[in-house]
Amino acid sequence: MQNTSMLGRVAWNTLITLLYLFLLAPIVIVFIISFDTRQYLAFPPESFSFGSYVKVFENAKFISAFWRSLAIGAIVGIVSVSAGMLLSLSLVRYKFRGKAAVNFLILAPFLVPHIVLAVGVMLVIAPIGLLDSYPGIVLAHLGITIPYTVRTITMSLMAVDTRVEEAALVHGASPAMVFWRITLPLVRPGLIAGAVIAFLISFDEATISLFIVSVKASTLPTEIYHYLEYSTDPQIAALSVILILISIGVVVAVERLVGLRRAI
Amino acid sequence: MSAAVTAPAAGAPAASRGILLLLLLPGLVALVVTFLLPLLWLFRASFASSAVGTLSGGDWTSEAYTTVLFDPFYWRVAWNTLVLGFNVAVFAVILSYPIALFLARTQSRFRGVLTALAVAPLLTSSVVRTYGWMVIFGDRGVINSTLQALSLTDGVIRLTNNSLGATVALIEILMPYAILAMLSGFGRLNVQLEEAAAMLGANRLRVFTRIVLPLSLPGVLTAALLVFVLAISSFVTPRLMGGGRVFVLGTEVFNEATVTLNWPLAAALSVMLLVLFSSIILLYQRALRALEV
Numbered sequence: 001m002q003n004t005s006m007l008g009r010v011a012w013n014t015l016i017t018l019l020y021l022f023l024l025a026p027i028v029i030v031f032i033i034s035f036d037t038r039q040y041l042a043f044p045p046e047s048f049s050f051g052s053y054v055k056v057f058e059n060a061k062f063i064s065a066f067w068r069s070l071a072i073g074a075i076v077g078i079v080s081v082s083a084g085m086l087l088s089l090s091l092v093r094y095k096f097r098g099k100a101a102v103n104f105l106i107l108a109p110f111l112v113p114h115i116v117l118a119v120g121v122m123l124v125i126a127p128i129g130l131l132d133s134y135p136g137i138v139l140a141h142l143g144i145t146i147p148y149t150v151r152t153i154t155m156s157l158m159a160v161d162t163r164v165e166e167a168a169l170v171h172g173a174s175p176a177m178v179f180w181r182i183t184l185p186l187v188r189p190g191l192i193a194g195a196v197i198a199f200l201i202s203f204d205e206a207t208i209s210l211f212i213v214s215v216k217a218s219t220l221p222t223e224i225y226h227y228l229e230y231s232t233d234p235q236i237a238a239l240s241v242i243l244i245l246i247s248i249g250v251v252v253a254v255e256r257l258v259g260l261r262r263a264i
Numbered sequence: 265m266s267a268a269v270t271a272p273a274a275g276a277p278a279a280s281r282g283i284l285l286l287l288l289l290p291g292l293v294a295l296v297v298t299f300l301l302p303l304l305w306l307f308r309a310s311f312a313s314s315a316v317g318t319l320s321g322g323d324w325t326s327e328a329y330t331t332v333l334f335d336p337f338y339w340r341v342a343w344n345t346l347v348l349g350f351n352v353a354v355f356a357v358i359l360s361y362p363i364a365l366f367l368a369r370t371q372s373r374f375r376g377v378l379t380a381l382a383v384a385p386l387l388t389s390s391v392v393r394t395y396g397w398m399v400i401f402g403d404r405g406v407i408n409s410t411l412q413a414l415s416l417t418d419g420v421i422r423l424t425n426n427s428l429g430a431t432v433a434l435i436e437i438l439m440p441y442a443i444l445a446m447l448s449g450f451g452r453l454n455v456q457l458e459e460a461a462a463m464l465g466a467n468r469l470r471v472f473t474r475i476v477l478p479l480s481l482p483g484v485l486t487a488a489l490l491v492f493v494l495a496i497s498s499f500v501t502p503r504l505m506g507g508g509r510v511f512v513l514g515t516e517v518f519n520e521a522t523v524t525l526n527w528p529l530a531a532a533l534s535v536m537l538l539v540l541f542s543s544i545i546l547l548y549q550r551a552l553r554a555l556e557v
Contacts, residue, residue, distance in 0.1 A: 015362055033399050087287070106295065109295075112299075112538065116517075119306055123305050142294050211522065229504070
């Protein structure tokens with residue numbers, strides 16, 4: 001009996017290890033191949049160098065797309081959190097008719113596939129000339145990020161003890177002062193977490209972006225997509241590693257700053 | 265931000281309607297413009313007559329839907345989409361189940377790290393992870409070069425440019441969603457219940473089939489639904505892994521919208537995808553209710 005349970009344990013642990021390997025395989029392989037410098041894709045790598053990384057930094061298309069993605073993500077994060085903060089305030093602190101409808105409108109984007117939303121947004125902004133423009137891509141990303149920011153901010157707002165705010169009011173603070181000095185600092189972790197999530201969604205998003213942008217406002221994921229249609233050389237691996245490191249860096253930095261797990 | 269400045273922090277329910285309106289307005293306008301309007305416009309556009317790269321307003325016509333319904337190609341596309349979604353959902357759930365079960369009950373102090381590791385791929389763009397699978401499955405990729413180095417094959421086994429590659433890549437890309445869905449659905453699992461059953465003489469298989477599996481079924485169902493709907497609406501992975509030879513609804517929507525510029529057709533295909541999507545969610549809710557009774 002002892003033996004079979006030992007055997008079962010080993011088999012179970014092996015299974016879990018194999019499944020983890022499968023799950024992480026593409027990322028690990030991309031990491032390995034990024035140190036190759038050949039013009040074409042092949043495995044295993046012939047050399048170990050940072051040649052592909054150098055090529056990425058010399059690729060003007062990738063570099064400008066990177067800065068655009070960063071700017072678009074930052075704007076989406078800020079606007080999404082501002083709108084989300086106001087929506088959360090009204091939902092948590094007020095009772096009003098039509099609240100259920102507002103709640104539904106906020107949750108509904110979770111129920112619509114991105115590709116369907118992408119076609120819709122494309123059809124709406126094409127006639128007003130916003131295809132392949134910054135306002136166009138920011139608008140497109142707002143629809144999918146606001147539901148997330150509302151969710152994280154609502155959670156921190158519900159955790160705020162309203163008696164603290166009442167005490168400030170009783171002691172003569174104006175409502176505006178209470179908002180700036182009490183409420184806002186208390187929900188700051190939620191705001192930061194919301195902004196980070198919105199930024200990461202915008203920064204990594206490919207499906208909607210591919211319908212909205214082409215040349216002028218192309219983001220990094222769309223540039224990689226178009227590059228991959230013709231070539232799969234190790235340059236993309238190096239770029240992928242850089243992107244993965246940025247995502248991890250953002251998450252770790254926020255975790256250190258405010259405790260992301262607590263905020264979400 | 266002027267609305268925020270005037271916001272009463274500890275607002276009483278009877279607080280002025282003006283402030284509430286100011287609070288609601290920016291977010292609602294954003295959601296209407298970026299979500300509600302696009303969906304309505306999509307529906308309208310699917311009934312417009314086709315002209316390259318524009319939408320002719322005015323008349324309503326069912327031209328696009330007629331094209332889709334009477335062209336066998338689109339029936340095949342719909343079938344391919346369902347098969348892809350089904351295969352991806354089944355395998356992603358089977359492969360995610362042990363990981364979720366392991367994470368739900370492990371006492372290891374690395375539990376946090378292991379959970380993070382399982383869902384960390386979500387932080388990576390799907391384009392990047394698809395590229396990873398192109399490297400693994402490519403003609404000179406990891407699998408083919410390993411097989412050749414071991415002299416197990418002479419030629420190249422085609423693993424990309426077909427639906428096999430797209431299916432495997434999607435399984436891996438969507439697994440973190442399945443794991444997350446299962447983890448949040450496994451709350452009802454209870455080790456004490458299993459110990460009680462074991463003490464009463466049930467063997468391990470029986471404990472699993474009679475206690476663990478039924479209790480985890482709602483989580484499994486949610487995971488399957490999530491993966492299925494994400495798979496049938498995907499296009500980046502099928503397009504890149506399929507190399508233009510895998511035809512699913514997502515790739516065809518993208519093709520009509522950005523290459524052939526037949527916008528009414530793209531809209532009609534999107535509406536059909538949305539209908540498929542919603543009916544599956546409705547079915548799921550009924551199934552979940554049946555499970556809970």
